[in-house]
Amino acid sequence: MTQEFLEKRIRSFRRFGLVAFFGPAALFVGPLCFFFLCDLLKWSPVGKDAELYILSSGVFAFFPIAGILIYWGERRYRVLCPHCGQSLITHYPVVLATGKCANCQKPVVEASA
């Protein structure tokens, strides 16, 4: 593979990672902002207990949702070492800097013409 191909894949994966992180994070931050605003207005559609319940379910929902999205994204965008089959995305700074697989140390990036 070429350096360009690898960089493109890594950029797509990182962009996807941001969405996978901030999308589910909004599940928590959204209600948090809403209840903060309600607090400022001294008005709330639900009781304090229900607020805590909604906020904590946002936190608990975050991890599985973000986990599934990142797992899916890793499979979708992964680039495997042609020699040992390890993912090159997980160690991409090393791979980009050296052009070699971080696991087996064999060259994976072709010298571009």
Ligand SMILES: [Zn+2]
């Ligand atoms: Zn390798």
